[in-house]
Amino acid sequence: MTPEEFRTYGRLAVDWIADYLERIESYPVLSQVSPGEVRAQLPARPPERGEPFEAVLADLEKVVLPGITHWQHPSFFAYFPSNASGPAILADLLSAGLGVQGMLWATSPACTELEQHVLDWLAELLDLPAAFRSDGPGGGVIQDTASSSILLALLAALHRATGGAARHEGVRGAGGPEGQGDRDREGYAVYASTQVHSALVKASIIAGLGAPAVREIPVDPTTLAMDVAGLREAIEADQRAGIIPVMAVATVGTTSTSAIDPVGEIGEVCREHGIWLHVDAAYAGVAAVCPELRWINDGVGYADSYCTNPHKWLLTNFDCDAFYVADRAPLIGALSILPEYLRNAATESGAVVDYRDWQVPLGRRFRALKLWAVIRWYGTEGLREHIRGHVAAAQEFAEWVRAHPRFEIAAPHPLSLVCFRLRGGEEADEANAALMERLNASGELYLTHTKVNDRVTLRLAIGTTLTERRHVEAAWRRIQEAAAALAG
Amino acid sequence: MTPEEFRTYGRLAVDWIADYLERIESYPVLSQVSPGEVRAQLPARPPERGEPFEAVLADLEKVVLPGITHWQHPSFFAYFPSNASGPAILADLLSAGLGVQGMLWATSPACTELEQHVLDWLAELLDLPAAFRSDGPGGGVIQDTASSSILLALLAALHRATGGAARHEGVRGAGGPEGQGDRDREGYAVYASTQVHSALVKASIIAGLGAPAVREIPVDPTTLAMDVAGLREAIEADQRAGIIPVMAVATVGTTSTSAIDPVGEIGEVCREHGIWLHVDAAYAGVAAVCPELRWINDGVGYADSYCTNPHKWLLTNFDCDAFYVADRAPLIGALSILPEYLRNAATESGAVVDYRDWQVPLGRRFRALKLWAVIRWYGTEGLREHIRGHVAAAQEFAEWVRAHPRFEIAAPHPLSLVCFRLRGGEEADEANAALMERLNASGELYLTHTKVNDRVTLRLAIGTTLTERRHVEAAWRRIQEAAAALAG
Numbered sequence: 001m002t003p004e005e006f007r008t009y010g011r012l013a014v015d016w017i018a019d020y021l022e023r024i025e026s027y028p029v030l031s032q033v034s035p036g037e038v039r040a041q042l043p044a045r046p047p048e049r050g051e052p053f054e055a056v057l058a059d060l061e062k063v064v065l066p067g068i069t070h071w072q073h074p075s076f077f078a079y080f081p082s083n084a085s086g087p088a089i090l091a092d093l094l095s096a097g098l099g100v101q102g103m104l105w106a107t108s109p110a111c112t113e114l115e116q117h118v119l120d121w122l123a124e125l126l127d128l129p130a131a132f133r134s135d136g137p138g139g140g141v142i143q144d145t146a147s148s149s150i151l152l153a154l155l156a157a158l159h160r161a162t163g164g165a166a167r168h169e170g171v172r173g174a175g176g177p178e179g180q181g182d183r184d185r186e187g188y189a190v191y192a193s194t195q196v197h198s199a200l201v202k203a204s205i206i207a208g209l210g211a212p213a214v215r216e217i218p219v220d221p222t223t224l225a226m227d228v229a230g231l232r233e234a235i236e237a238d239q240r241a242g243i244i245p246v247m248a249v250a251t252v253g254t255t256s257t258s259a260i261d262p263v264g265e266i267g268e269v270c271r272e273h274g275i276w277l278h279v280d281a282a283y284a285g286v287a288a289v290c291p292e293l294r295w296i297n298d299g300v301g302y303a304d305s306y307c308t309n310p311h312k313w314l315l316t317n318f319d320c321d322a323f324y325v326a327d328r329a330p331l332i333g334a335l336s337i338l339p340e341y342l343r344n345a346a347t348e349s350g351a352v353v354d355y356r357d358w359q360v361p362l363g364r365r366f367r368a369l370k371l372w373a374v375i376r377w378y379g380t381e382g383l384r385e386h387i388r389g390h391v392a393a394a395q396e397f398a399e400w401v402r403a404h405p406r407f408e409i410a411a412p413h414p415l416s417l418v419c420f421r422l423r424g425g426e427e428a429d430e431a432n433a434a435l436m437e438r439l440n441a442s443g444e445l446y447l448t449h450t451k452v453n454d455r456v457t458l459r460l461a462i463g464t465t466l467t468e469r470r471h472v473e474a475a476w477r478r479i480q481e482a483a484a485a486l487a488g
Numbered sequence: 489m490t491p492e493e494f495r496t497y498g499r500l501a502v503d504w505i506a507d508y509l510e511r512i513e514s515y516p517v518l519s520q521v522s523p524g525e526v527r528a529q530l531p532a533r534p535p536e537r538g539e540p541f542e543a544v545l546a547d548l549e550k551v552v553l554p555g556i557t558h559w560q561h562p563s564f565f566a567y568f569p570s571n572a573s574g575p576a577i578l579a580d581l582l583s584a585g586l587g588v589q590g591m592l593w594a595t596s597p598a599c600t601e602l603e604q605h606v607l608d609w610l611a612e613l614l615d616l617p618a619a620f621r622s623d624g625p626g627g628g629v630i631q632d633t634a635s636s637s638i639l640l641a642l643l644a645a646l647h648r649a650t651g652g653a654a655r656h657e658g659v660r661g662a663g664g665p666e667g668q669g670d671r672d673r674e675g676y677a678v679y680a681s682t683q684v685h686s687a688l689v690k691a692s693i694i695a696g697l698g699a700p701a702v703r704e705i706p707v708d709p710t711t712l713a714m715d716v717a718g719l720r721e722a723i724e725a726d727q728r729a730g731i732i733p734v735m736a737v738a739t740v741g742t743t744s745t746s747a748i749d750p751v752g753e754i755g756e757v758c759r760e761h762g763i764w765l766h767v768d769a770a771y772a773g774v775a776a777v778c779p780e781l782r783w784i785n786d787g788v789g790y791a792d793s794y795c796t797n798p799h800k801w802l803l804t805n806f807d808c809d810a811f812y813v814a815d816r817a818p819l820i821g822a823l824s825i826l827p828e829y830l831r832n833a834a835t836e837s838g839a840v841v842d843y844r845d846w847q848v849p850l851g852r853r854f855r856a857l858k859l860w861a862v863i864r865w866y867g868t869e870g871l872r873e874h875i876r877g878h879v880a881a882a883q884e885f886a887e888w889v890r891a892h893p894r895f896e897i898a899a900p901h902p903l904s905l906v907c908f909r910l911r912g913g914e915e916a917d918e919a920n921a922a923l924m925e926r927l928n929a930s931g932e933l934y935l936t937h938t939k940v941n942d943r944v945t946l947r948l949a950i951g952t953t954l955t956e957r958r959h960v961e962a963a964w965r966r967i968q969e970a971a972a973a974l975a976g
Contacts, residue, residue: 001574001865003506010506013578014498017585018491031597035839038601046609050867053575056860060582064857067598072587079595079829082851084587086489087541090501093581094548096805097505099560099572107567109519110555113526121534144632145849155694170661170675170698187658198825199850205822206643206848208696210658256829311851317584318853334693337686341567341744341938341947351523360694360848361633362687363570363799365806369552372544377489379538450829459829 001053009053016057017089021072024466028443029073031066038067074466075445075475080255080283080417081463085315091373092317095366102364105352106344112353115142115368121375122322125383126288126308129301132324134353139328141358142367144319146282147199148360149307150249152323152331154203156305157247157276158188159334167334173209174243186242191215191234192249193226195256197280200249221453224259224411226250232269239273247276250303252296253284256450257411257419257459260284260296267302279303282321286314287391287415289383296414305331313416313463315386316374320367323358332357390416390462393472397460400476406483410457417461419452422483429456431486438482445475489541497541504545505577512561512954516931519557526555562954563933563963568743568771568905569951573803579861580805583854590852593840594832600841603630603856609863610810613871614776614796617789620812622841627816629846630855632807634770635687636848637795638737640811640819642691644793645735645764646676647822655822661697662731674730679703679722680737681714683744685768688737709941712747712899714738720757727761735764738791740784741772744938745899745907745947748772748784755790767791770809774802775879775903777871784902793819801904801951803874804862808855811846820845878904878950881960885948888964894971898945905949907940910971917944919974926970933963 001009041063071082102111119140123132131138143149158166172187188209192200194216201211215238217230235245248270250261263279270277279300285308287293300306307323310316325331336357338347346352356362378386394416401407401420410419421432433456436449450457462472489497529551559570590599607628611620619626631637646654660675676697680688682704689699703726705718723733736758738749751767758765767788773796775781788794795811798804813819824845826835834840844850866874882904889895889908898907909920921944924937938945950960 003510006509006574006578007502007506009574009578010502010581011499013581013585014495014502016582018495018498020585021494022491030594033597035593035597035834035837036601038598039605042602042605046613046863047867048869050870051864053578053861053865056575056579056864060857064598064602067596067601068586068588069594069596071589071596082587082589084584086494086497087544089581089584089587090494090497090541091544092584093498093501093577094504096572096577096580097501097508098556099570099577099805100556101559101570101806105523106518106557108555108557108559109521109523110526110552113524113555114530114552117527117530125534145851147849147851151694151848166696166698167693168698168700169663170701171658171696172660173658173696175657198827198830202823202825202848202850205655206639207694208654208659208661210654210656212656213658255827317587318589318851319849335690337690339686339743341936342686343937346523349523360639360690361635361807362690363633363635363806369548373541375534376539376544377541379535381536382538448829449831 012057024070024073027070027073029070029076029446030440030443031069032443033067038063069446072464072466074464074468074471076464077460077462077475078446078448080312080461082311082318083313083315083465084317085374085465087373087377088315088317088370091370095369098366100366102366103356103362104342104344104347104354106346108366111366111368112355114372115355116353118368118372118375119322122371123324125380126285127294127297128306128324131326132306137328138324138326139353140322140324141355143321143323143359145321146197146280146307146309147202149321149323150199150278150280151203151206152359153276153278153305154190154207154247155334156325156331158207160276160330161188161244161246164333171208173204173213174238175212187213188246189213189215189238189243190247191217191231191245193217193219193251193261195219195224195254195259196249196251197255219259224254224257226261226266228262228265228269231266235269235273245273245275247278249278249280252279252281253415257452258284258413258415258417259411260414262299264299264302267299271302276304277302279306281306281308283309283312284415286310287387289380290387310371310374313387314374314383315378315465316371320371390467393469394418394462397472397476410452416463417459419450419457419459421455421457432456432458434486435483438486439478442478444478500545509560512558515558515561517558517561517564517934518928518931519555520931521555526551557934560952560954562952562956562959564952565948565950565963566934566936568800568949570799570806571801571803571951571953572805573862573953575861575865576803576805576858579858583857586854588854590854591844591850592830592832592835592842594834596854599854599856600843602860603843604841606856606860606863607810610859611812613868614773615782615785616794616812619814620794625816626812626814627841628810628812629843631809631811631847633809634685634768634795634797635690637809637811638687638766638768639691639694640847641764641766641793642678642695642735643822644813644819646695648764648818649676649732649734652821659696661692661701662726663700675701676734677701677703677726677731678735679705679719679733681705681707681739681749683707683712683742683747684737684739685743707747712742712745714749714754716750716753716757719754723757723761733761733763735766737766737768740767740769741903745940746772746901746903746905747899748902750787752787752790755787759790764792765790767794769794769796771797771800772903774798775875777868778875798859798862801875802862802871803866803953804859808859878955881957882906882950885960885964898940904951905947907938907945907947909943909945920944920946922974923971926974927966930966932966
């Protein structure tokens with residue numbers, strides 16, 4: 001493609017996106033296609049000769065769009081949001097145009113230095129502990145997702161707990177506390193509440209410990225926050241059995257209900273027993289950009305590692321998970337590999353950071369550009385406004401639910417996620433599931449479910465870039481209408 | 489950012505990229521900044537108020553560009569290429585604009601189905617085994633890098649070798665063959681040549697086996713391809729010691745010299761012993777788009793898993809590693825996790841693929857769009873032309889080197905990488921290192937080094953989107969001039 005063609009098609013692509021975002025409310029939020037429907041419209045074989053770019057754009061419209069669940073639709077209330085924004089999209093475009101690969105400082109110094117710098121900015125914006133800044137032994141790095149951050153935290157924790165032996169000897173999982181998958185009574189164990197993200201069990205499997213090495217600590221049935229006495233008991237029982245506690249995960253804003261674990265108390269236990277503390281604030285952490293929400297950082301000073309996702313709720317396109325460590329040595333110690341073909345003077349000088357040792361893959365894109373553009377375009381004020389609007393709308397929605405005779409709030413809602421349901425015991429599960437299906441099939445909004453104390457519960461997660469109060473208001477109207485229709 | 493602002497700044501960004509690519513030859517290929525130089529120009533604190541997008545573009549020019557090592561420069565001959573192209577950049581832009589997250593089929597069916605479809609197209613383009621197509625028990629998926637593919641292959645192999653027990657019991661590495669890091673004589677071992685990518689040792693550490701579980705098999709000193717007799721011996725010695733061989737990696741195009749392991753013979757040994765065969769064709773695999781280069785697929789029919797990177801040498805922006813399995817069951821078996829909040833009707837129907845179970849992270853971008861756009865824009869013919877031009881230029885370069893009295897070829901060069909050096913024994917190492925430093929410091933071209941049979945060797949890797957014969961010719965002229973200047 002010549003530069004002239006690139007200019008022409010680039011304009012078409014930019015306009016296509018602008019048009020798409022202008023008409024996005026005209027689409028059903030949840031794609032209505034059946035399995036195989038998209039593929040059935042695609043030619044079975046790749047083309048022999050090149051096709052014009054217009055053909056790609058035409059098929060994007062005709063074949064792809066009906067198969068899209070519109071995450072940027074302002075009435076997308078499912079899962080957690082995955083924010084896109086103009087400055088992030090365009091900075092990511094610039095990154096693609098530069099086409100650099102920042103595995104080493106030397107392979108594009110700006111790619112590494114801007115990332116360090118912008119993650120320091122973010123630490124300041126969120127008022128995170130000074131230990132996470134790049135000017136000491138710690139520092140931040142962009143990962144694809146919080147799942148990768150949990151895995152990396154576990155690898156660093158194992159490295160530290162074994163005095164570096166893990167990379168030479170491998171590791172051994174503790175087996176289940178009740179004997180499932182048990183081989184013997186030793187090995188490493190990991191602790192988190194029953195509400196922890198599934199990424200922790202996945203990380204434990206990937207790291208070779210196996211799923212039962214994750215000890216699920218009970219939660220308070222009302223707050224759904226970890227019971228710290230239970231944590232202490234589990235750790236001590238394991239220690240008596242010769243098992244080595246290696247890491248605890250405290251979640252700030254669980255995926256199911258946005259519950260907030262008591263990070264400080266968990267941190268005390270971890271410190272006492274020499275256990276790595278990872279704080280998973282994937283969704284909620286960015287809310288600390290607002291001073292009035294900084295309480296979500298309580299206890300984060302105990303953390304050995306921490307992550308939050310600007311790609312969820314801070315206007316930065318996926319993927320952008322900000323992962324911080326208070327000491328980078330165990331992370332690099334766990335992952336560093338230096339084959340001859342990557343040796344270079346800058347690395348050997350020790351004066352630079354090579355991010356390849358901070359992640360699973362070797363190669364990496366220039367993702368800092370988009371976070372840089374977002375922070376600069378919106379400024380601290382704009383970022384706060386984005387978060388505040390959604391928190392306010394969620395609190396208002398919760399009031400409406402609370403005031404309605406047929407609905408109830410199912411869990412605390414400190415931020416922008418509200419868990420609610422039709423009142424009733426077990427028999428209401430079916431009605432709640434039917435309500436969700438009816439709403440999602442309407443295409444007017446999209447929300448997902450969870451279980452809270454074993455009852456089917458709907459989740460309204462507010463946070464897309466385009467969501468305003470009026471969309472939440474319309475959602476509540478539709479929810480009431482659908483509930484009334486279902487009731488007869 | 490309003491849609492109108494997005495149109496305006498989008499045009500600026502598109503034009504910036506077109507301008508950049510038009511003037512790219514005016515920049516030194518290797519960035520000339522010192523550590524800290526980029527950061528020193530950035531404000532210490534994030535802005536309170538938003539800034540215009542023009543400010544980002546201005547700093548991109550002034551602060552970022554000097555810190556860029558230009559991977560898209562036609563005289564970038566370092567590492568392996570990391571191709572960018574117009575259709576890939578623009579399709580990635582469209583992906584960012586859609587802003588969907590394809591962790592589940594349901595969260596955007598087109599994101600999953602287009603990926604399945606385009607990976608089937610790629611399998612056809614490269615004439616890969618039918619087992620890798622999505623219409624049987626196998627299938628393809630886009631990963632970030634070949635490092636992740638090696639890790640996933642190992643996890644699937646461990647799952648299969650343990651009959652699924654790995655996820656419950658964890659795993660145990662075999663320890664070193666010569667006793668280093670040895671705890672006992674059991675556990676799992678992995679096999680690859682001494683030339684395998686460092687990602688294998690990293691994967692072995694991540695998966696909890698430890699580095700010594702990787703048995704490095706000697707290579708033929710001329711071809712640098714794995715010695716299959718050595719592989720057989722290592723496997724049998726381990727088996728006698730009660731160790732379980734779990735996976736072998738055959739490399740098609742090693743990072744150091746593009747050596748080609750005898751995949752078929754390795755496959756025979758694997759089949760005989762029930763060992764998982766992963767074929768790492770990260771750089772070289774895409775060359776099979778040319779029928780005359782299809783010999784690089786010899787033996788791939790034995791592979792349980794395979795990867796090649798369109799983001800290296802097939803015009804598709806990073807990240808795009810195509811990972812294929814002949815049977816998806818052990819991969820999904822190793823990684824599948826289904827918390828309540830991800831349950832949905834489509835998943836439960838069994839009629840769809842949920843790619844979250846095919847990778848380490850949970851979330852995923854719509855990366856298939858860029859590969860789709862590349863295949864459609866260039867067509868089979870255009871992709872072949874891209875590969876052929878570079879292979880021809882490399883062969884010509886090798887002839888020039890061979891004909892020169894002071895230089896020699898250091899390894900076979902079947903594709904687009906040529907390993908060469910100033911003649912001489914150990915005493916020439918310093919001269920070769922000095923030659924490389926001089927060339928890279930000139931900014932005129934960028935190449936990297938390796939060691940071949942313990943001698944410092946320069947690598948000229950041809951393959952950027954813009955590289956033409958004339959750039960290779962100019963490189964050779966500069967190499968001769970620099971060598972002459974150093975000698976005299």
